[in-house]
Amino acid sequence: MTAPFVDWVTTGFTARFRIGPEQPVSLVSFVSAGGTPSDGTAEPQPLVELTTVGHGRFPGGFRHVDSTVGARLRYVAHEATGATDATDGSGVPDGTDASAAVVVTGPGIRIVQADAATGLQTVSVFRAHDGVPAFRTWTEVRAERGEHVVDSVSSFASGAWLTDSGVDVDDLSLTHAANDWAAESRWRTDPLRAIGLARIDREAQHHPPRSRAVVQNRGSWSTGEALPIGVLTGPGYALVWEVEHNGPWLYELGETRSAAYLLLSGPTDQEHQWTAVVTPSAPFTSVPVSVGIAGSIDQAFGVLTAQRRASRKLRxxxxxxxxxxxxxxxxxxxxxxxxxxxxxxxxxxxxxxxxxxxxxxxxxxxxxxxxxxxxxxxxxxxxxxxxxxxxxxxxxxxxxxxxxxxxxxxxxxxxxxxxxxxxxxxxxxxxxxxxxxxxxxxxxxxxxxxxxxxxxxxxxxxxxxxxxxxxxxxxxxxxxxxxxxxxxxxxxxxxxxxxxxxxxxxxxxxxxxxxxxxxxxxxxxxTSDQQDPVLSASIAAAAPAAMLPEQAGNWAYPAPEMSDELFTLSLVNGVLGRMYLSGHLPRMSAEQRAVVGSAIAAHRQVLEVVDTVLPVWPLGLPGWEDPWVALGLRTASGDLYLSVWSLPGTSRTVALPLDPGPAPGRVVVEPLFPTAVAPWTVSWDGVAGVLHVDNGGATPTARVFRVRIEGADTGR
The missing domain is CATH 3.20.20.70 (Aldolase class I)
Structure with a gap:
């Protein structure tokens, strides 16, 4: 008998869960609204991985999958939250074809599983926001009997991304960021094969690979070593996630016999010396995580931006x-x-x-x-x-x-x-x-x-x-x-x-x-304690990947003794986001104070729309020592606020690919700050969709532009 599926259908996506009497529940497909979910692989990754003292992994290793409790979990029920459900949360109705998908619609679903051997029960809780192709999820662990020392529990685990993307592990890369004091948001992209997932002959070994790629953070500084954010990319595919915890966490990527997996978690005993005791009167709830689906890096961070706004407790x-x-x-x-x-x-x-x-x-x-x-x-x-x-x-x-x-x-x-x-x-x-x-x-x-x-x-x-x-x-x-x-x-x-x-x-x-x-x-x-405005540039440019643009408090600290271009650059750092102004203003000349005033005026234009924009990076997410760096904030109308930094070691010119939108119209590039672009020059190549920038030979230097489309209905 083919295992039945539960399809959770929202206005932003469809998630397909495989349910069967002889296997744990698994999320086998996660596609954007309008997409067709797949049935997954023959051996899907269990939705929940859970280890306790006395119930570890098989086969053993350092990975947090292959848990014996996770493998023994069996479906009990599912419940729609704030939604309609064809089964009323009681499972597959009598007379229903076992191969058909039961459809759950609305903002939430809870999936209950149980392990008969230990009496442990898990509840996977999923929440979604209208129109956002992302969900928030966590795991509740309960005990029907006894005392259990939990030493790891996943908030989310799935291999759906491999079957949905239609590519092999060899074709996938992870975009992630190291974080440190005064050196925040150092983004890089690595092929999975280059960061721990060794290619082996699975059939010859008769076991899944034991290797894993892990990004984690220890201690009470939740982002002291790395950001709890990752993007998995393949051709035309991007899966984005964020662990939402103000303490230690990890995420892990690896392969199974037939596919691969992503696991998101809070602290564990192995990495963080953490455990929790679960009894019938003392359940445990894992840390929440968000997972989203998109077609590119910029789109992935657009999804994450929308998810953060929808989840924020605004006052x-x-x-x-x-x-x-x-x-x-x-x-x-x-x-x-x-x-x-x-x-x-x-x-x-x-x-x-x-x-x-x-x-x-x-x-x-x-x-x-x-x-x-x-x-x-x-x-x-x-x-x-x-x-x-x-x-x-x-x-x-x-x-x-x-x-x-x-x-x-x-x-x-x-x-x-x-x-x-x-x-x-x-x-x-x-x-x-x-x-x-x-x-x-x-x-x-x-x-x-x-x-x-x-x-x-x-x-x-x-x-x-x-x-x-x-x-x-x-x-x-x-x-x-x-x-x-x-x-x-x-x-x-x-x-x-x-x-x-x-x-x-x-x-x-x-x-x-x-x-x-x-x-x-x-x-x-x-966004940082960095005191050098040149080093602050890449931090400010990368900030909207880690937080909402309207929350990115970027220092702008011009100094009277700075050169004119460095003075300007220090202010450009604060224009896109939330300017956090400092500096010895009383010691400045009247001309310098006027430049500060011009930066504030430009920033106030951005403030009018900053809580609705989506970030884009025409040159890609900034690396720590990239010579040219660019950040754009795309408005709902299609306009683009664009900061461009030319840092030491740059060539004189750079070409920035920009998406002017689907509708024809005349692209107008205007200097926003400073209002005089010289010594820079810019020109728009409408055929190639590229903005050509020349820094006039000055470096380090920076400018903020507004890119508008005249005479077009962008539909944004």
Missing amino acids: AADAAMPLVFNDYMNTLMGDPTTEKLLPLIDAAADAGADLFCIDAGWYAEGHWWDTVGAWEPAASRFPGGLGEVVDHIRSRGMQAGLWLEPEVIGIHSPLAASLPDSAFVQHHGVRVAEHGRHVLDLRSPDARAHLDAVVDRLVGTFGVTFFKMDDNTMTGPWAGAVDGGRALLDWLDDVQHRYPALLIENCASGAMRADQAMLSRLHVQS
């Missing part, structure tokens, strides 16, 4: 998108005083900033790194009180913000002794100490009460409406790698519920915790 306050001036980068560098701040505040107001954020150091009487935690203003820095400075910010028509690193207590802070051990992250029963700090565990009522009191005091006393929330201390492995991170998210949700006008920037030594779990509920993301 009314987020709609304002204020232009922030922050006193830190290449300016006060953590040494604010009333005397230094007042001229900066006036200059920021004159430039047109909407919000002034006082960065690190406002609480410090002296050396402060390992004594922080109380977050009280330093009297020596503000003779008239911090309130005097905040009042001056407001008097100049701006909102006031403060830098805050709420999750840490310095090892020499009085709070380190007054708070109980249970308030802190511990490993093997010992309080973790890293970089001179302890880290608060937000599962603790004492830790949460302390942070609530800090926020209540700063918002209530000073009326701040913006926190730059930093996190400069990375913990190693600890038992709370999942539920501790969820406690932090719960605390953030509660703070913003209590203070609906409060905006929070997500920062962790730049972008060391730039994951979608945090970004789904916070206002803006620091």
